[in-house]
Amino acid sequence: MRELTCLGARSRFPWARPTEGVFMKSRGFAILALLGALLGLVFALTSTLDYASHLDRRLHDVTCSFIPGAAATGEAEACRTAMYSPYAALLRDSYWGGIPISLFAVGAFCFFAGFAIYLAVAGQAAPRRAVLLFAGTGVTPALVSIGMFVISATRLGTFCKTCVGIYIASFVLAVAALLGLATLSAKHATDRPRPPGSLWLVLALLPALAALTLLPAVVYASAAPDHRPYLASCGELKQQPREKDQLLSVRGQSAVKPALFFEDPLCPTCKAFHARLKGEGVLSRLDIKLALFPLDPSCNWMLDTPLHPGACTLSKAVICGGERSLEVLEWAYDEQERLGAAGKSGEDVLKGAITQRWGADMGKCVDSPKTKARLNAHLHFAVDNAVPVSTPQVYLDKKRICDEDTDIGLRYTLKHLAPEVIR
Amino acid sequence: MNPRIVAPLAGAAVAALLVLGSTLWVRGHVASAEQRLLTPEAEKPQVAVAADAEVKYCTPRFKQVLERVLHSCGLATEARRGCKPADVKTFASISDDDFNELFHPLKDRGGVVMFDVGKEDLDKGAKELLSERFTDRKGARYFFVVARASKTGTPQKNRALSHRRANSIMYSLKELANDPEIEKKVGLLWLGNEFAQLSKEYCAWPNSRPTEKCDEDAINRTAFVSWIDCRL
Numbered sequence: 001m002r003e004l005t006c007l008g009a010r011s012r013f014p015w016a017r018p019t020e021g022v023f024m025k026s027r028g029f030a031i032l033a034l035l036g037a038l039l040g041l042v043f044a045l046t047s048t049l050d051y052a053s054h055l056d057r058r059l060h061d062v063t064c065s066f067i068p069g070a071a072a073t074g075e076a077e078a079c080r081t082a083m084y085s086p087y088a089a090l091l092r093d094s095y096w097g098g099i100p101i102s103l104f105a106v107g108a109f110c111f112f113a114g115f116a117i118y119l120a121v122a123g124q125a126a127p128r129r130a131v132l133l134f135a136g137t138g139v140t141p142a143l144v145s146i147g148m149f150v151i152s153a154t155r156l157g158t159f160c161k162t163c164v165g166i167y168i169a170s171f172v173l174a175v176a177a178l179l180g181l182a183t184l185s186a187k188h189a190t191d192r193p194r195p196p197g198s199l200w201l202v203l204a205l206l207p208a209l210a211a212l213t214l215l216p217a218v219v220y221a222s223a224a225p226d227h228r229p230y231l232a233s234c235g236e237l238k239q240q241p242r243e244k245d246q247l248l249s250v251r252g253q254s255a256v257k258p259a260l261f262f263e264d265p266l267c268p269t270c271k272a273f274h275a276r277l278k279g280e281g282v283l284s285r286l287d288i289k290l291a292l293f294p295l296d297p298s299c300n301w302m303l304d305t306p307l308h309p310g311a312c313t314l315s316k317a318v319i320c321g322g323e324r325s326l327e328v329l330e331w332a333y334d335e336q337e338r339l340g341a342a343g344k345s346g347e348d349v350l351k352g353a354i355t356q357r358w359g360a361d362m363g364k365c366v367d368s369p370k371t372k373a374r375l376n377a378h379l380h381f382a383v384d385n386a387v388p389v390s391t392p393q394v395y396l397d398k399k400r401i402c403d404e405d406t407d408i409g410l411r412y413t414l415k416h417l418a419p420e421v422i423r
Numbered sequence: 424m425n426p427r428i429v430a431p432l433a434g435a436a437v438a439a440l441l442v443l444g445s446t447l448w449v450r451g452h453v454a455s456a457e458q459r460l461l462t463p464e465a466e467k468p469q470v471a472v473a474a475d476a477e478v479k480y481c482t483p484r485f486k487q488v489l490e491r492v493l494h495s496c497g498l499a500t501e502a503r504r505g506c507k508p509a510d511v512k513t514f515a516s517i518s519d520d521d522f523n524e525l526f527h528p529l530k531d532r533g534g535v536v537m538f539d540v541g542k543e544d545l546d547k548g549a550k551e552l553l554s555e556r557f558t559d560r561k562g563a564r565y566f567f568v569v570a571r572a573s574k575t576g577t578p579q580k581n582r583a584l585s586h587r588r589a590n591s592i593m594y595s596l597k598e599l600a601n602d603p604e605i606e607k608k609v610g611l612l613w614l615g616n617e618f619a620q621l622s623k624e625y626c627a628w629p630n631s632r633p634t635e636k637c638d639e640d641a642i643n644r645t646a647f648v649s650w651i652d653c654r655l
Contacts, residue, residue, distance in 0.1 A: 041441065048449055055456035058464065106445050114438020122430035212438060216446045223450050225457040244602045301476040301562030301652075369558045376560050382473040383562070389471040 026126075026183055030119035033138060033176035037113035040141065040169030042068040044105035047162050048216075051083060051100040055225055057404040064161045081272055082160035084407040086279045087151050092411035093422065096227035099217050105166060107213040108141060112173055114212075115205070119180070127197020131180045133205055138177025141170035155279065231413050234402040237395050238385045241289045245381040246374045248292070248319065250326045252284035256420045259286045262293040262382060262393040265318055265332035266308035266340050270392040273406055274333055280411060285421040290325070291378045292318060293391050296343075299372070300379055302389050310343015310350045312375065313366060317354045319374050320365035331357065474654065476562025480528030481653035488517060488525055489655055492610050493565070519619040526569070526647065532556075533567075533649025535630035536592065537637075540575070540644060543587035545595055548631040553592065556648055557599055563650035568592045570613040570646040571621065573639075582615035585646075589613040592646050616643065 046063050050072065053060045062083060064076035082088055089098030115134055119126050145167040152159050184194065241247045241260065263270045277283040294311030297303045314332050321328035332339055335353075342350040355363035365371055387393055387400075394401040396418050405413035415422055517525075526533070534556045536549045545553065557566065570589035572581035589611045597605055614620075626637035630645070 041445065045445055045448070049452050052449055052452040052456055055453060056459035058459065103449065106449070107442055110438050110442035110445060113441055114434040114436075116434075117437045118430045118434025121433050122426045125426045126430065208438075212442050215442055216449055219446045219450050220453060223453040223457075225453075225460050227460075230460075244600075244604070299561075302471065302473055369555070373558045373560070379473075379562070380560075383475055383564075386472050386474070389473055 026124040027120045029176045029179035029183065030116045032179065033134070033173050034113055034116035034120060036169050036172030036174075036176055037109045037116055039068060040166055040173060041106060041109035041113060043162055043165035043169060044102045044109055046070075047079075047083075047102040047166070048100055048106055048220075050079075050162075051088070051097065051102065051408070052220070054083075054404075054408055055097065057227070057230060057402070057409075066161050066165055068165065077268070078158040079160040079162055081156055081158050082152065082163055084272060084276060084410075085156055086276065086411070087148070087155065089408070091221070093415045094412075095221060095224050096412045097224075097408040098411070099221055102166070103217045103220055104213050105141065105144075107216045108209070109169070109173075111209050111212040112138060112141070116176075124183075124192050124194055126194060127201065128184055128194045129197035129199070129201055130205075131184055131194065133202050135177045135181050137206075137209060138180075139174040141166075142174035145170040156275075227409060227412065228416060230402070231405060231416055232396075232399040232401065234400045236400065237387075237398040239381070240398070241291075241381065244377065245291070245384075246377045247381065248290040248325050250288040250290050252286050252288070254284055255287035256285050257287065257396065257418050258289070260289045260291065260395040262291045262387060262391055263329070264292070264294045264296075264308055264311050264391040265314040265329055266311040266336060266343060267295065267391045268336065271333040271336055273392045273394075274330070276407070276410055280414070281423050282414060282421050285423070290318075290329075291381050292375060293378065293382055293387075293393075294375075295389070295391060298347075299375060302379075302382075308340065308343065310339065310347070313343070313347060313350050313354070314339060315375055315378075316366045316371045317358065317362060319371050320362050321358075328358065475564045476652040477654045478652040485525050485528075486653055486655060488522070489565075489567075489610075489651060489653065492567070492612065493655055522619040523621065523625075526649070529647075529649040529651070530628050532652070533629075533647055535625065535628050535642070536646045536648055537630055537632045537635075537641065538588055538644045538646070540573075541584065543584065543591040545591055546631070550595060552629070552631040553595055553648060554599055556650070557596060560650055561652065563652045564608065565610055565651045565653075565655060566596070566608055566648065567610045567651055568612065568646050568648050569619075570611070571619075571643045572614075572616050573641075573643040574616045574620070575640065576616075578615055578617055582613065582617070585613035585615045588646050592648060621645070 046069065050060070050062050061072035062076040062079045063070055063072045064079035065073075086092070087101075089100045092098030115138075119130065119134060122130075148163065149159075149167055152163065237260065247260075263274075274283070277286075292315035294300055294315045295303055295307035296309055296311035297306055298309070299312035299315075318325050318328045318332065339350065339353060342353045351363055351366065354366060390403070392406065394406055399417065401413060401417070411422070534552045536545065536553055538544070538549075539546075560566075568589050570585040570592065572585040572588070574581075576584075593606075593609060593611060596609060602608070621639070621642045623637070623639045623642060625642045628647075630637070635641075
């Protein structure tokens, strides 16, 4: 056994079978990196396939789990928020939904899996430059993940489990890549140092990384269906807003385009849509007529069951906001979870929350018959236009923007229907 | 096998297989999404459309009478405005009692605006009741005004009086509503003393003079007003 160890460790032939200790020292990091890359590939592929499914403009469940390959589910709000956000894809002006960034991760993880296999098989025979290159490039997914983590925390306010899976895989890969540097140390190299390797190796591997990272995205872009015929195919407004409808006016600072929104302050989709518009920088470019459409039967006769109890009271608060109605609406979105719970607890609890934030005068205004009548006028405006009982709804130039075009296809749709609002 | 040869080949092969496999898988997903896009959904989920309210009292009989009122009293056409007693008798094709019975479900939804003898002016209580009831529109599209006059005096005089009462309500509504289309929403009927007089039991209905004595004469010097929560 001792002889074998010596033979393995000290052989003149680098491809001779090393001992287990040396094997793990020279290959362990590569095996760990392979695990990280494969894990990342599974998560990135899952995310990409979910994204691609939505190209049919229909509603789909989304996978949102730390378990690789877990089934899609309807309860995946965090992952849906991430998917619909402006940060989920590139080139969203040019392609409906854009090119999901997870596609680049798919290509990159494939590259790192192959690179890790190479390092694992080559063992101590792998050149120093390859290990250095692996360390240098292997941390890039982790760096991107840090950026996406910060965006999730600061912009989206939620963490998608599938995305977190990619972050974890990226960190495993980064740690493994950095551990590889340890195999270059003098102490490790005493038995048999790694060959330096050719510069050509670096020059060949970097384009390979670029090519593999881009290949899935290029194929996706070339195959993505043309959505132009479907834009604005979701009906038209029958009646432009009139004075008697008493809709709210929310004019952006640099408004260039009139728009009409139907929104509910307790609707999570409205909140997400509002955030997307802000994120895209579009909100300030719109001159919005806002019709409140609370999905709450306490004022909305079109519903039998309360989808958002308390939405009527909050809608009245938005009306009472007057020139600050947008501020009140955004407050309702920011505090949606708390206000939704207050709405379920009862009218008084919710009114308490409103007066606590906006003062007693707001409370009086919410209770006034005039405000009630104005909200009622908004709902009758919806009836006059026979709009679907759903929120949010957006109309540009009388044309209704399809629901599917208000999420992942938002930027593409705006580019085609209202290019002036895209900066 | 020399790992300097095997290793790069293995690495390149694995990377190539993985990237090609993944790319083709994604490509397949995109293609099937495109196929679904081109093939309309067989059973597209139905989305409810915003519409006027339709509550339980909107029975076919109730709606039939109201439809006739709508068409005969000018709401559905531009030709004329309001209905006089003779018209109501003809188009309603319904007995006095049955006509009044139809409005029973509206007891709490509507209100009885009371007038002085021989007058059509709205007092403060009348204006408040009218404003309160008109503001509480909910999902209704049509507002009905059914004006009456007591049996005191000639039918001709009472016909004219109930007409003035109906117009008085309409005038007040125009001030309240600030709506150019108000006339399309309000159905006016003036019954004089010839059709569907109210019995004393209607004194128990919400009215604009709750503290005053109410008898059969007083309850017919009125205009019943209410939103109608039916799709007509």
